[in-house]
Amino acid sequence: ENLTLPEDFFFGAAMSGPQTEGRWHEGGKLENIWDTWSMENIDDFYNKVGSYVGNDFMTMYEGDLDILKNDLGLDSMRTSIQWSRLLDKDGNLNPEGAEWYHRLFAAVRDAGLDLFVNLYHFDMPTYLFRKGGWESREVVEAYAHYARTAFEEFGGEVKYWFTFNEPTVEPEQRYEEGNWWPKYKNFNRARAVQYNISIAHSMAVQAFRELQSAGKLVEGARIGLINAFMPPYTKEDPSPADLEAVRMTDGINNRWWLDLVTKGELPQDVIETLQERGCVLPVRPGDDEILARGTVDWLGCNYYQPKRVQAPAKDTAENGCPIFADPYRWPDAVMNESRGWEVYPKGIYDFGMSAAKDYPGLEWFVSENGMGVEREYEHRGADGRIQDPYRVDFVRQHLEWIARAINDGANCVGYHYWGVIDNWSWSNAFKNRYGFVEVDLMENYRRRLKESADWLKQVATTHVID
Ligand code: BGP
Helix, strand or coil: CCCECCCCCEEEEECCHHHHCCCCCCCCCCCEHHHHHHHHHCHHHCCCCCCCCCCCHHHHHHHHHHHHHHHCCCCEEEEECCHHHHECCCCCECHHHHHHHHHHHHHHHHCCCEEEEECCCCCCEHHHHCCCHHHCHHHHHHHHHHHHHHHHHHCCCCCEEEEEECCCHHHHHHHHCCCCCCCCCCHHHHHHHHHHHHHHHHHHHHHHHHHHHCCCCCCCCEEEEEEECCCEECCCCCCHHHHHHHHHHHHHHHHHHHHHHHHCCCCHHHHHHHHHCCCCCCCCCCHHHHHHCCCCCEEEEECCCCEEEECCCCCECCCCCECCCEECCCCCCCEECCCCEECCCHHHHHHHHHHHHHCCCCCEEEEECCCCEECHHHHECCCCCECCHHHHHHHHHHHHHHHHHHHCCCCEEEEEEECCECCCECCCECCEECCCEEEEHHHCCEEEECCHHHHHHHHHHHCECC
């Protein structure tokens, strides 16, 4: 089997502002929730690892863009604007923040890369978090204002826009599972947040469309949403209760966003079940009309792992919240032990096939995919480069399943690898490295290609997966 990707398939890099930029309090930037958390929790590493340094991209961006384009042969990249850098406390444009993004976007263009800009990557400004964050409708309105300001400011230079990265993940990690500070553990609050983010997304799309009709955006401008779509699986001989666990997991993680961005509504069966089980969503009169405006031009799918579930052992948590599913550990699962995530490349094929069937006409791309590995410095070869054949295997297998999906009718138009240049991570700082390019924290964040870089360049430029 000699698989290739279509000629016009794009191939690039995904990153985010808060995980790369650094200079967290320079140029009028406000604190975001990660800066605040980093400051309070990782003082050992102060100024070394934390959202406040990222991977020092604001210092090193020109060299980085050159690496992406020339050393790796990539054609496009995504980053995000930090809300806390673009606007001041009164919601007015911060001129120094705006200037940085103008400079960066011009450099991306000069480097010959297509630019994808996302507006929100889990990085709520702290003063808005203190006002209730996504639980507050006032903050939803503030986001809509931020989005409009960004479109007005950069609409003449940025073609590809995204409202949110992984809008299911922040509710889940911060509000439901309690992994992210301040570690709430409340399913119902997570769903309220998810609902409000859906409203915020739709308001931003509306602003985009208004500016587009007024001729204020570049020709061909597009708006999209990026989510972590995890195809759900259960046991081989599922009981009706296992299938119910799949329905609600898929409903909350996947169909919620797919329905919103293709039909402008939320999946009725999911909303009904949530309400029957006592989950109160912060619905306001007129919201249906707002959601109806949330349809997008295309979609990004971040794919790292599948979601395996089974019927829950108990259906209610101690705090009274419903439980719809328990995790299921598939006996054949192959794990990436560093990250604790299952590696299941076929999941991307399954996502593509179900999207083609249930949402025909929806155009999408793989907006993140990647492998984070611990203690990679132990794999350093004699020439100083990290030897990472496991990364080549990982990406190759995923690309093969993408190519098969396209051959079988999936409307997948591109691929972005996550963290092409090692960067800071929410829960793991620099423990797990994703990059094809190493960032050496002991040597002023110096960049060095890993051995896999040659392979990546070959595939990115030829589209032949070998
Ligand atoms: C995605 C996020 C990224 C990135 C990636 C890797 O969910 O969009 O921001 O961090 O996962 O995850 P982690 O950094 O937790 O290993």
